[in-house]
Amino acid sequence: MSIRPQTGGEEAVHRAVRGARRDAARAAVLGLAVPLLLLSGWEAAARTGVVDALLFPPPSRIAAQLAAMTADGELGGHLAATLGRLLPGYVLGALAGALTGFAMGVSVTLRAALGPLFAALYCLPKIATLPLLLLVFGLGETPKVLAVAITVFFVTQINTLAGVRRIDTRVLETARSYGASGPRLLRFVLLPGAAPAILTGLRTAVGLAVVVVVAVEFVASDNGLGFLIWNSWTLFRPDRMYVGLVTVAVLGAVLSAALAVAERWLLPWQAARPPLFAPWRTLLRARTPRS
Amino acid sequence: MLAAEDIDCYFVSPEGEVLQALDQVSLAVEDGEFVCVVGPSGCGKSTLLRVLGGLDAPSGGSVRLRPGLSVVPPVAFVFQDFGVLPWLTVRANAAFGLRMAGVGRRLSDRVADRWLGRVGLSEFADAYPGRLSGGMRQRLALARAFASGSPVLLMDEPLGALDPQTRVQMQEHLLELWQQEHKTVVMVTHSIDEALLLGDRVLVMSDRPGTVTDTITVPFPRPRTAGIQDTPAFARLRVRVRQALRGSRPGIPAQRTDGADARTDGGTE
Ligand SMILES: Nc1ncnc2c1ncn2[C@@H]1O[C@H](COP(=O)(O)OP(=O)(O)OP(=O)(O)O)[C@@H](O)[C@H]1O
Ligand SMILES: [Mg+2]
Numbered sequence: 001m002s003i004r005p006q007t008g009g010e011e012a013v014h015r016a017v018r019g020a021r022r023d024a025a026r027a028a029v030l031g032l033a034v035p036l037l038l039l040s041g042w043e044a045a046a047r048t049g050v051v052d053a054l055l056f057p058p059p060s061r062i063a064a065q066l067a068a069m070t071a072d073g074e075l076g077g078h079l080a081a082t083l084g085r086l087l088p089g090y091v092l093g094a095l096a097g098a099l100t101g102f103a104m105g106v107s108v109t110l111r112a113a114l115g116p117l118f119a120a121l122y123c124l125p126k127i128a129t130l131p132l133l134l135l136v137f138g139l140g141e142t143p144k145v146l147a148v149a150i151t152v153f154f155v156t157q158i159n160t161l162a163g164v165r166r167i168d169t170r171v172l173e174t175a176r177s178y179g180a181s182g183p184r185l186l187r188f189v190l191l192p193g194a195a196p197a198i199l200t201g202l203r204t205a206v207g208l209a210v211v212v213v214v215a216v217e218f219v220a221s222d223n224g225l226g227f228l229i230w231n232s233w234t235l236f237r238p239d240r241m242y243v244g245l246v247t248v249a250v251l252g253a254v255l256s257a258a259l260a261v262a263e264r265w266l267l268p269w270q271a272a273r274p275p276l277f278a279p280w281r282t283l284l285r286a287r288t289p290r291s
Numbered sequence: 292m293l294a295a296e297d298i299d300c301y302f303v304s305p306e307g308e309v310l311q312a313l314d315q316v317s318l319a320v321e322d323g324e325f326v327c328v329v330g331p332s333g334c335g336k337s338t339l340l341r342v343l344g345g346l347d348a349p350s351g352g353s354v355r356l357r358p359g360l361s362v363v364p365p366v367a368f369v370f371q372d373f374g375v376l377p378w379l380t381v382r383a384n385a386a387f388g389l390r391m392a393g394v395g396r397r398l399s400d401r402v403a404d405r406w407l408g409r410v411g412l413s414e415f416a417d418a419y420p421g422r423l424s425g426g427m428r429q430r431l432a433l434a435r436a437f438a439s440g441s442p443v444l445l446m447d448e449p450l451g452a453l454d455p456q457t458r459v460q461m462q463e464h465l466l467e468l469w470q471q472e473h474k475t476v477v478m479v480t481h482s483i484d485e486a487l488l489l490g491d492r493v494l495v496m497s498d499r500p501g502t503v504t505d506t507i508t509v510p511f512p513r514p515r516t517a518g519i520q521d522t523p524a525f526a527r528l529r530v531r532v533r534q535a536l537r538g539s540r541p542g543i544p545a546q547r548t549d550g551a552d553a554r555t556d557g558g559t560e
Contacts, residue, residue, distance in 0.1 A: 174374030177346055178367070178439065180391045188390065192378035269378045269419035 057239045065239040066246065079247060081224040085141065086213045086251075089148025094205065096149070097156025098198055104157070105164025105194065122158055126151040126208075127215050134220060144216045151212045155205040156198070163197025164190060196270065199263045206259060210252045225251070292357050293343060293443055293475060294319040299351035300338050311500035312338045313349070318494060318503060322357075322442075323473040327486035329536060330496030336479040337371055339501065340445045343477060344368055356443070367441035369449040371479075373428045375420045382407065382416040384431055388439025399438075406434040409468070410461075425452040430461065437468060446478040450485065462488055463517050470514050483532045484520055487511075495535040505535040 039059050045051045046058035069075040104110045104118075129150060133143035167190065175189045217226025225248050232241035264271060300313035312335040320326050328336050341347040343354055344366045356365055367388055368374070376384055383390075385403035390396070407413050410430040412423075420428060429452045436444050450458045450465070462485055469476060469489070480486050486493045487509055495505040509528065511519050519525050 170370065170372055170374050171376055173346060174368070174370060174376065175391070177344060177370075177374075178388045178391045184391055184393075188379065188387070189376065192376075195378070267378075269421060 055238055057242065062239055062242040062246070066243045069240070069243055075228075075243065075247065078223055078225050078228045078244070079251070081221075082213055082217065082226070082251070085144045085216070085224065086148060086209055089145040089213070090152050090205070090209050092145070093149035093152025093209075094156050094202055097153040097201070097205075098160050100153075101157040101160025101198075101201075102164060102190075102194065104161045106190065111161075118154065118157060122154050126154065127212055130216060130220065139220065144213070144220065147216050148209050148213050151208050152205040155208060156201045159201025159204070160194060160198045163194035163201075166197065167193035195267055199259070199266065203256060203259050203263075206255045207252060210248060210255070214248055292320065292322055292355075293477070294355045295339075295343060295352065296355075297352035298339070298342055298349045298354070300335065300342060300347070301350045313342070314500035314502045315352075316496075316501065316503055317352075320475055320477060322475055325469055325476045325478070325489055325491050326494060327490035327492070328477065328479045328494045328496060329481070329483060329486050329532065330501060331498050331536070332481075334496045334499050335501030336496060337447050339496075340368070340447050340477060340479060344445045365441060366443040366445050367436040367439040369429075369432045369436045369444065369446040371447040371451065373425075373432045373452075375423075375428050375431055377420055380417055380419055381412060381423070381431055384420060385412075385416075385434045385438050387435055388441070392439070402438050402440075403434070406438040407431075409437075410434045410464070426454065426457055429453060433461075433465075437472070437474075441474075443475045444477075446476065448479055448481060451481065458482075458485075459517065465489060466515060466517075483529055483536075487525060487528050487532065488515065488517065488520060493532055495532065504538070507532055507535065 042051075042056065043058045043060060046053045046056055066075070100114070104114055126147065130143065130147050133146050137143040137146070171189065171193065175185060180189055213224070214226035214229070217224035218230045221227045225244050229241050229244035229248070232238070232244060296317050298313050298316040300311070302310045302312055304310065316335075316339060318326070328339065330336050338347065342349045345354070345356075346368075376387065379387065382400055382403050385407050386396075386399035389399035389402060404413070404416060407416050410433055412427060412430055412434065415423060415427070420431065423431065429449060433446075433449055436446070450461050453461055466489055478486075478489065483493075490509050493507045493509060494503050495507065496502065497504045507528065511524070
C-alpha cells in the first residue's frame with residue numbers, strides 16, 4: 001500500500017513533477033504576458049496617434065499620474081474612504097447573510113416564512129435602494145455602508161442556504177446514525193458541509209460589493225474611488241479617471257485573492273481535487289502512438 | 292438483544308404510488324450473535340437494517356433494542372455507500388462515532404488510530420477521504436463502526452466494494468475482530484460464502500416485498516478460519532442457501548433468476 005514508487009519508477013516520478021511544474025510556470029507566464037502585450041500595444045497606439053491620446057492616454061502617462069497622486073496622498077485618501085465603506089458593509093452583510101442563510105437552511109419554518117420574500121428581493125438591483133437609504137439615514141456614511149451590506153447580504157444568504165440544503169443526505173444520515181446533534185452536528189457536519197457554498201457566495205459578493213460602493217460614490221459622495229472616477233469625467237481628466245479605474249480593479253483583485261487564500265486554508269479537503277479538464281497536451285498525446 | 296416483530300415498511304412515491312419494501316419481517320438477534328442477511332437486490336435488506344437501527348420508522352411492527360449502559364450510540368452503521376465525511380481527515384472520520392458520543396478528542400483519536408492500524412489505513416490517517424479508493428473508504432467505514440464502541444453493528448454489504456483478494460483478507464479480518472470483540476452483528480451481504488463463513492445464522496429474504504423465507508443455522512464451531520470453506524459440510528450449506536434463495540423468488544422467469552443468482556454467488560469464488 002506504499003505510495004512510494006519501486007526502483008526504476010523514480011524517473012517517471014521526476015517526469016510527472018517536472019510536467020506539473022511546467023504547467024504552473026506556463027500559466028504564470030501566460031497570465032503576465034497577455035496583459036503586458038495589451039498594454040504595450042495601447043502605449044504604441046496612443047503614441048503614434050492610432051487612438052486618440054486625449055481619451056486613451058498612454059499607460060506611461062497614467063502610471064506617472066498614479067505615482068503623483070500616490071505621492072501627494074490624494075489616492076490614499078480616496079482608497080481609505082472607499083475601504084471605510086466597503087469593509088464594514090461587507091463584513092456586516094456577510095455575517096448577517098451567512099447567519100440568516102444557515103438558519104433558513106436548518107429550519108423549515110424560517111424557510112417557509114422568509115424564502116419567497118428573499119427570492120423576490122434577490123432580483124431587485126440593490127443599488128436601487130440607495131435613494132430610500134439616503135432618505136431614511138441622511139447623507140452620512142450609514143446609507144453607503146448599508147447599500148454595500150444589503151448587496152452582500154443577499155448573495156451570501158442565498159448561497160449559504162443552498163449550501164446547507166445541498167449537504168449530501170447520506171452524510172447527514174451517517175451523522176444521525178452516530179447520534180450527532182446540536183453543536184456537534186453544527187461543527188462536524190453542517191458548517192463544513194455548507195462551507196464551500198458559503199465561500200462561493202462570499203467571493204461573488206466581493207465583486208458586487210465593489211460595484212455597489214463605486215456606484216454609490218458616483219452619486220452620493222465627495223470622496224472615494226467612485227467619486228474620483230466620476231469627478232474626473234466631469235472635469236475631463238481621463239488620466240485621473242484611469243488611475244481610479246486601475247485602483248478599483250486592483251482592489252477587487254486583491255480582495256478576491258485574499259478570499260481565495262482563505263478558501264484554501266478553510267477547505268483543506270478540497271485541495272486534493274484534480275483539475276476539471278486535463279490540459280490539451282495530455283489529450284493530444286494520448287492519441288499519438290508511443291515509440 | 293435486538294428484536295424486530297412483524298415489521299412492515301411502505302414507501303409512498305411523490306406520485307402517490309405505494310411500494311411495499313418489507314412484509315411481516317420478524318427476527319431476534321442474541322447478544323454477541325452474528326446474523327447475515329442474504330436476498331435478491333431490492334428486496335429490502337438495507338431498509339430492514341435502517342429500521343433496526345432506528346433510522347427509519349417502520350410502517351407497522353416494532354423494534355426492541357436492549358438499551359446500552361454506556362454513552363456510546365447503541366448501534367453503529369456501516370453503510371452500503373460508506374457514508375464517509377469528506378471534510379474530516381481519515382482519523383477524524385474513524386473517531387467520529389466517539390466524538391459524537393461526547394468523548395474527548397485525544398482519547399477518540401487514540402482509539403481511532405488503533406482501528407485504522409487494524410484495517411491497514413494508518414498511513415493515511417492525516418489524509419482526506421477524497422484520496423482514498425473505494426475499498427479503502429469501506430475499510431474506513433468499518434474502522435469507524437468498530438471504534439465507536441457500540442455493542443451492535445449493522446453492516447450493509449461492508450465488503451461489497453473490495454476486490455476478491457482484499458475481500459477474502461477483510462473477511463478473515465472481520466472474523467478475527469468479531470471473535471475478539473463479540474459484538475452483536477447484523478450484516479447484509481450478496482456473497483453466500485461470506486455469510487456462511489462469518490454468520491451464526493443466515494436469514495434468506497424473498498423478493499420484494501421482503502420477508503424472511505428461511506433461516507439457516509451455521510453449525511461450524513468458533514473460532515473459525517477461512518479453511519472451513521473447503522469442507523464438504525460447507526459445500527452442502529452453500530447449496531442449501533442457494534436453493535433457499537432460488538425458492539424465495541416464485542414466479543420469476545428462469546432467465547432472470549439465473550442472472551440474479553450469478554450476482555448473489557459472486558464475491559468469494
Ligand atoms: N427512501 C425510499 N423511498 C422510496 N423507496 C425506497 C426508499 N428506500 C428504498 N426504497 C425501495 O424499497 C425497496 C427495497 O430497497 P432496499 O434498499 O432496502 O433494497 P436492498 O435489498 O438493500 O437492495 P440491494 O441489495 O440492491 O442493496 C426498493 O424497491 C427501493 O426502491
Ligand atoms: Mg441495499
